[in-house]
Amino acid sequence: AQSVTQLDSHVSVSEGTPVLLRCNYSSSYSPSLFWYVQHPNKGLQLLLKYTSAATLVKGINGFEAEFKKSETSFHLTKPSAHMSDAAEYFCVVSDSGGSNYKLTFGKGTLLTVNP
Amino acid sequence: SAVISQKPSRDICQRGTSLTIQCQVDSQVTMMFWYRQQPGQSLTLIATANQGSEATYESGFVIDKFPISRPNLTFSTLTVSNMSPEDSSIYLCSAQRGGRVTEAFFGQGTRLTVV
Numbered sequence: 001a002q003s004v005t006q007l008d009s010h011v012s013v014s015e016g017t018p019v020l021l022r023c024n025y026s027s028s029y030s031p032s033l034f035w036y037v038q039h040p041n042k043g044l045q046l047l048l049k050y051t052s053a054a055t056l057v058k059g060i061n062g063f064e065a066e067f068k069k070s071e072t073s074f075h076l077t078k079p080s081a082h083m084s085d086a087a088e089y090f091c092v093v094s095d096s097g098g099s100n101y102k103l104t105f106g107k108g109t110l111l112t113v114n115p
Numbered sequence: 116s117a118v119i120s121q122k123p124s125r126d127i128c129q130r131g132t133s134l135t136i137q138c139q140v141d142s143q144v145t146m147m148f149w150y151r152q153q154p155g156q157s158l159t160l161i162a163t164a165n166q167g168s169e170a171t172y173e174s175g176f177v178i179d180k181f182p183i184s185r186p187n188l189t190f191s192t193l194t195v196s197n198m199s200p201e202d203s204s205i206y207l208c209s210a211q212r213g214g215r216v217t218e219a220f221f222g223q224g225t226r227l228t229v230v
Contacts, residue, residue: 034218044158044207044221090157101146101211103219105158 002027004093006106014114019063019078021109023091026072033074034092034103035065044090050074061085086113117142121208121222128198128229135194136225138208143188145212149181152205152224161206164191198229 007022025031035047048059055067061084065076074091091106118141128134138147147164162170162183170183185191195202208222 036221043223046218046220049218101217102148102160102163103209107157 002031002093002095002104004091004104004106006089006091006109008109009107010110010112012112012114013081015083016080019076019081019085019111021076021089021091021111023074023076023106024072025074025091025093027093027095029095032094033065033067034094035059035063035074035076036090036092037087038090038108039087047076047089081111081113083113083115086111117144117210117212117220119208119210119220119222121225123225124223125226126228128227130199130229132198133194133196134198134227135192136206136208138191138193138210138222140189140210140220144210145188146210147185147191148209148211148219149183149191149193150207150209152207154204158207161193164193195227198227200229203227203229 003026005024013019030052033050036044037047038044047063048057048065050057050067058064063078065074067074088108088110090108092103094103120139122137126134149161150158151161152158160173161176161181162172164170164183164185166185166188180196182194205224205226207224209219211217211219
């Protein structure tokens, strides 16, 4: 079984300050982990993915995430927020070790960026 | 990557009617899925669309309500049958190439309002 918990439903930051979106996961196998972003009235876009290679993963638009097995975490960070980062972010897990490639989505974190 | 075209992009339907949503991928993919995203919520998997055979439904979703077709490796349809206002949601198609682990690509979604 797999599950993912996004610890904050809403995060508000000022433009130019760091962003931290927290995610914890549970997986029966070696997990694959993803972060997706959804801008208002837009589809889902992949930010980055972890697939058992380097634990620090760099994505698009300056985002990165670190896989920490001991903490079962995959937090998303960005050094400096931009107004265009305002969106809903989803942490997603997939049990890549099993035959099940289904994705399980977290409940999402709404990121607000204040000028 | 894969580009997914979904149509219609939005519709307003009368209760008791049915709507068929089409999903076209620009290249062959191993797996296709249908998700529902209720207002302000995360994504919930409805079913896995299997090519040439019956779809595999998640708990809480049944074929009579959400019949799915997948005649080939690039196309799938989802029908929302006998609609009620509770079916008002965004419906998203996604595709994965398969292999050990791959990210999912998403269509823009179909925003359905049932009145």
